[in-house]
Amino acid sequence: MKRHLVSxxxxxxxxxxxxxxxxxxxxxxxxxxxxxxxxxRGRTVVNLxxxxxxxxxxxxxxxxxxxxxxxxxxxxxxxxxxxGESLKDTALTLQAMGADAVVIRxxxxxxxxxxxxxxxxxxxxxNAGDGTHEHPTQALLDAFTLRRHLNPGAGRDLAGRKVAIxxxxxxxxxxxxxxxxxxxxxxxxxxxxxxxxxxxGIDTWPCEVSYDLDSVLPKADAVMMLRVQRERMNAAFFPTxxxxxxxxxxxxxxxxxxxEHAIVMHPGPMVRGxxxxxxxxxxxxxxxxxxxxxxxxxxxxxxxxxxxxxxLADAPRTTExxxxxx
Amino acid sequence: MVDGAFAAIGExxxxxxxxxxxxxxxxxxxxxxDLHTHLREPGREDAETVLTGTQAAAxxxxxxxHAMANTFPVADSAGVVExxxxxxxxxxxxxxxxxxAVTVGLEGKQLAELGAMHDSAxxxxxFSDDGKCVxxxxxxxxxxxxxxxxxxxxxxxxxxxRLTAGAQMNEGTVSGELGLGGWPxxxxxxxxxxxxxxxxxxxxxxxxxxxxxxxxxxxxxxxKGKGWDVTAEVTPHHLLLTDELVRSYDPVYKVNPPLRTxxxxxxxREALADGTIDAVAxxxxxxxxxxxxxxxxxxxxxxxxxxxxxxVVQQTMVDTGLLNWExxxxxxxxxxxxxxxxxxxxxxxxxxxxxxLVLFDPAYRGVVNPDTFATRSRNTPYKGMDLPGRVHxxxxxxxxxxxxxELVER
Numbered sequence: 001m002k003r004h005l006v007s008x009x010x011x012x013x014x015x016x017x018x019x020x021x022x023x024x025x026x027x028x029x030x031x032x033x034x035x036x037x038x039x040x041r042g043r044t045v046v047n048l049x050x051x052x053x054x055x056x057x058x059x060x061x062x063x064x065x066x067x068x069x070x071x072x073x074x075x076x077x078x079x080x081x082x083x084g085e086s087l088k089d090t091a092l093t094l095q096a097m098g099a100d101a102v103v104i105r106x107x108x109x110x111x112x113x114x115x116x117x118x119x120x121x122x123x124x125x126x127n128a129g130d131g132t133h134e135h136p137t138q139a140l141l142d143a144f145t146l147r148r149h150l151n152p153g154a155g156r157d158l159a160g161r162k163v164a165i166x167x168x169x170x171x172x173x174x175x176x177x178x179x180x181x182x183x184x185x186x187x188x189x190x191x192x193x194x195x196x197x198x199x200x201g202i203d204t205w206p207c208e209v210s211y212d213l214d215s216v217l218p219k220a221d222a223v224m225m226l227r228v229q230r231e232r233m234n235a236a237f238f239p240t241x242x243x244x245x246x247x248x249x250x251x252x253x254x255x256x257x258x259x260e261h262a263i264v265m266h267p268g269p270m271v272r273g274x275x276x277x278x279x280x281x282x283x284x285x286x287x288x289x290x291x292x293x294x295x296x297x298x299x300x301x302x303x304x305x306x307x308x309x310x311x312l313a314d315a316p317r318t319t320e321x322x323x324x325x326x
Numbered sequence: 327m328v329d330g331a332f333a334a335i336g337e338x339x340x341x342x343x344x345x346x347x348x349x350x351x352x353x354x355x356x357x358x359x360d361l362h363t364h365l366r367e368p369g370r371e372d373a374e375t376v377l378t379g380t381q382a383a384a385x386x387x388x389x390x391x392h393a394m395a396n397t398f399p400v401a402d403s404a405g406v407v408e409x410x411x412x413x414x415x416x417x418x419x420x421x422x423x424x425x426x427a428v429t430v431g432l433e434g435k436q437l438a439e440l441g442a443m444h445d446s447a448x449x450x451x452x453f454s455d456d457g458k459c460v461x462x463x464x465x466x467x468x469x470x471x472x473x474x475x476x477x478x479x480x481x482x483x484x485x486x487x488r489l490t491a492g493a494q495m496n497e498g499t500v501s502g503e504l505g506l507g508g509w510p511x512x513x514x515x516x517x518x519x520x521x522x523x524x525x526x527x528x529x530x531x532x533x534x535x536x537x538x539x540x541x542x543x544x545x546x547x548x549x550k551g552k553g554w555d556v557t558a559e560v561t562p563h564h565l566l567l568t569d570e571l572v573r574s575y576d577p578v579y580k581v582n583p584p585l586r587t588x589x590x591x592x593x594x595r596e597a598l599a600d601g602t603i604d605a606v607a608x609x610x611x612x613x614x615x616x617x618x619x620x621x622x623x624x625x626x627x628x629x630x631x632x633x634x635x636x637x638v639v640q641q642t643m644v645d646t647g648l649l650n651w652e653x654x655x656x657x658x659x660x661x662x663x664x665x666x667x668x669x670x671x672x673x674x675x676x677x678x679x680x681x682x683l684v685l686f687d688p689a690y691r692g693v694v695n696p697d698t699f700a701t702r703s704r705n706t707p708y709k710g711m712d713l714p715g716r717v718h719x720x721x722x723x724x725x726x727x728x729x730x731x732e733l734v735e736r
Contacts, residue, residue, distance in 0.1 A: 086616065086620050086624075087620055087621050088619055088620055107623075108621050108622065108624065109504055109622070110504065110575035110621060111621040111622075111623070113575045114575050114576075114622060115621075117574065117576070130505075131505050131623070132505035132506075133506075173505060176505060199502030199503075199508075200497050200499070200501065200502050200508060200510075201498050201501075201503070204499050
């Protein structure tokens with residue numbers, strides 16, 4: 001197993017299931033009065049955020065603290081980075097401080113890969129979202145949520161399940177990470193978007209592509225709505241917010257076209273009224289809040305497996321936790 | 327060689343030589359001419375100076391280089407081009423022919439004093455805003471017309487700026503997967519199409535810098551078929567490397583124009599072989615370590631290339647059977663000198679001609695080690711790569727600049 005988690009493309013089926021199964025085990029602790037585990041005691045995890053983020057950063061921080069890691073939050077704003085320090089020098093500084101893992105979010109695609117591939121840092125690198133490239137822990141929490149609803153149980157995958165991912169695929173790191181992970185787990189992914197919001201070369205990706213949301217919905221086990229940034233309108237990706245909403249927004253009428261068991265997902269933050277109506281967002285079939293909770297469990301699992309001494313390959317295939325964690 | 331010229335050529339000559347070279351197995355080529363070199367001086371001497379750049383050129387077998395205008399200050403006046411020209415003369419390793427900027431400050435708005443640069447001691451004939459595209463069609467038309475007065479040529483960096491806003495690499499399957507801003511082929515091709523039409527319209531000559539796509543090749547082929555005065559160059563790295571390498575996110579592969587697909591590489595090789603592409607030009611772009619040892623998005627674009635160009639051309643064109651050594655001499659010496667209107671370079675190896683010569687060992691194989699480079703920078707994509715051939719000796723007007731693969735102190 002690799003030391004880092006940069007891309008879901010690096011995860012084989014066994015690795016992915018191990019993370020999900022470990023997350024399932026760890027999620028049991030979230031309901032307890034004392035939620036802390038001593039697993040990462042004495043380990044230092046740095047949250048290196050070059051880009052604003054509230055939910056992902058908080059989620060990682062909660063996960064790290066629940067595993068008893070020493071947590072350092074390093075924000076680019078107001079730091080030496082804003083004075084022009086390079087990623088390399090920042091990494092060398094963290095290395096000197098003895099970071100065992102660096103959770104990095106960066107506005108530039110490839111920055112975590114660069115960090116992981118360099119000799120600047122010896123600890124594990126966990127990608128918390130890089131540019132328009134990948135957001136692997138988001139995909140893992142999405143897969144975790146999907147499995148709980150569609151095929152619950154340790155060791156199970158998503159074979160045959162149909163997931164529609166809708167919206168700004170072109171700029172979405174969530175979509176890129178999900179297409180790798182979900183297909184590795186056996187799901188069938190369909191991207192739904194206007195042609196302007198699909199990457200060139202999408203025909204080589206392991207997914208179907210549709211421009212027509214209504215035709216996809218009746219066959220979907222889950223619909224994952226993506227956030228559409230309003231500034232995209234200025235770059236002529238689509239004519240107006242109203243037209244986008246009419247063609248690709250999820251409202252009550254479209255929700256009714258879904259099979260009864262199907263769920264609606266969203267990585268957040270939601271823009272209500274544009275890609276998703278309040279009626280759908282607040283519906284019991286919408287798993288947004290659940291996804292947030294699952295994010296903590298999944299991130300605990302990733303940290304535990306990468307930093308907690310065991311690697312994904314070395315760790316036992318069962319989901320038993322080490323003695324200290326029990 | 328006597329007094330800077332070839333005095334006699336043949337076997338068993340009755341002469342006493344100052345330098346005795348065992349040239350068994352070596353290829354003799356006319357001194358190479360680069361149409362596209364970034365020497366960085368003035369302004370970025372931390373990356374390269376005229377001295378180190380010309381030393382690198384000599385090590386690569388070059389006897390003349392065209393120095394691009396995107397220096398600090400920009401080479402958009404007679405003063406700056408003369409400074410660069412004089413530094414080249416003082417270096418003694420290689421003739422430096424400055425390229426003048428087309429527009430003031432490379433800003434694409436107002437024509438630079440093209441005539442003054444031509445009339446200066448540097449005698450500028452090639453003008454380019456390289457690094458930027460002259461994207462305003464009216465400015466491009468006027469520049470093409472204006473340089474006719476002194477047989478100049480506009481060397482265009484073809485890159486439609488709106489289509490490449492935020493672009494980081496070739497637009498295609500790989501960019502889609504990596505989430506890097508795509509640089510579509512059409513951004514290059516649409517400018518080339520426009521410019522060959524403009525050049526034909528005003529009856530001027532245009533040179534297209536660093537062609538990188540199969541579509542660009544087709545447009546140049548079409549324009550030449552019309553009999554228009556269009557020339558084009560390709561870099562060694564676009565003859566060898568593809569955008570698949572960007573998957574490493576290693577900024578050593580970040581270059582402008584970007585590395586394209588294998589199909590583009592194949593089309594470029596064929597076009598160089600059949601003469602559609604006139605010249606190999608290095609686009610030697612030195613950068614200090616800190617500008618490349620960073621994340622992809624902020625890394626500088628470009629790679630060094632003077633010292634590896636001939637080896638890459640051997641690997642991609644000669645060893646593949648696409649071009650013989652006469653063809654290499656044509657594409658790397660004769661034609662580039664003709665495009666740049668250099669009278670003392672790109673001449674045949676004949677008695678009475680200027681003794682600009684490179685002796686190249688095609689049987690040599692070695693792993694590229696940037697630590698041995700003469701250039702001040704180390705941003706080469708070929709580090710650790712096994713490339714064929716090595717420059718054994720270079721002569722500039724009969725004076726050795728390189729002997730036995732080593733620089734000669736001058």
